[in-house]
Amino acid sequence: MPLSVVVFAAVVTAGAAVALQMRGQPDATATPTAPCVGPPDRATPSAAEEATATVPPDGNGLDVVESGFTQLGSSSAPITRNSMVSIGAVVANTSTYTAHRALVTFNVLDSAGESAVLTTILDQPREIPVILPGERVGVGGQFWIRSEDGQRVEVARVNATVSGATWTATATATATATANTPDATRDAAVDAAATTAGGITTRHLETRRHGTDQIDATVTYEVHSPYCQKWTSVGTSAVFRDEAGTVVGGGFDPTVSPSACLPGRHPGSTLLPSSLPPAAADTRTEVYQHCAPPDDPQQ
Template identity: 50%
Template structure:
């Protein structure tokens, strides 16, 4: 049975639920021993200060860390097409299609924009900018969920230039009720001397390790968008400046920044990802950071509505 997906774009008022396909991710569970629980979502504008929240939060000792590459083993479905049954580890974590309390990870909204040259030969200007927002509807912590975007034409065929090289994005942790944004850029393929027209983008969440909140120190690493500066001859390159506030007592590890772009009506029109953004973005306290997004900013995006999601992990 085919993996359920969520088509984009969608309305901000509609929530699409996605089935989380999970097996026991041995490589991820092996890391249960050190780490911190932290949230990755934009916040309202906080007062300007460089002080660490008092008292600061000391990372817990029973949650998984991000891998060196910033990605977890991608779970697979069983031969019958159903997800493998949940399995509990000695540390009390659960891996399965849903959290122990029946919650899950759902796509709140998503969207995309195709722009650039419509004619062959292929140039670097022909891209699709994609973005999505995910919510954790459970009362448990969700670790290591990966988000994949599939760019398709009207017949359901891959429309991106090299689908095999597109990597799913891992979100280190999503707190209960937390919303996290993910963005990506895709080069568009060409057939018959013309650029492929993208008809839809499917968004899929594949995997999470669930842990109870009880006894685990948790806090939100928050961000505040400061400025989106366009540049280049076509104004689709961007530098996004933002502020990060980490309430943790020690430095965490930055695994990149996910960006979501919206139009004047607030509808998602794309996004981007900078894997090297703000390596110091997860220091204790408040810090100004920036992300570089090449060929990712849709012409229809309202630069004042840019959302930034700094990804932080322990270890």
């Protein structure tokens, strides 16, 4: 069932700075780690499941569990490149089923309850291709703010809504090899401090501020896909937190790199202009690489 949440909630989470180890785009020659696994089981939904696609058979679903925003730039018109609102949210799958193609929509409202954004392609919903049972997946966005009577409209609140998911029963992924990797202990420790989306792990390495106003961000990270096949990228999200762990914003890079969701470990980098709030703690950035499985019929 779709859920709307006004973005003032916050949850304190542990975070730690990680030394920069890699830079640049993913290596097109990346190979699977051993053992690698197949994609999550995706059975064809029954007619009854399709009719109630927003709620899985166990009665649970997707919840927006954290969200926050920051309005950036001055209040004066005309609209400048700084006239943005930075938004981040975290969606949790509380069911025992896998959610596919969930849509997250941000409704940015002024004090009168009217939309505060300009109508652009940036306002479109963000898609999360796969959310496994128990996963918490972040999504970010940055939106242009309209002006009125010579002043930029002030954002009063943002509603984050998740909808549109279809569901399949989830089977335990089976490895195609049984040997442990030499770096298995290191891998487990590294992944424990990272985020996951659809079982693909992303570890934040560094957030760098730049630009005259220091709200542009370059974020570098490392992706680990345990799958034997390449998945398809549909973009990268960042969620920004302050020192206390509160979500204060986010960003989204729609760039679809042909090598972004390769099997194995590889580096990644994304540019997020006009999206990094002054209150954000650079070392607490969370990165989520959104990848669709190769058997997704709509990819």
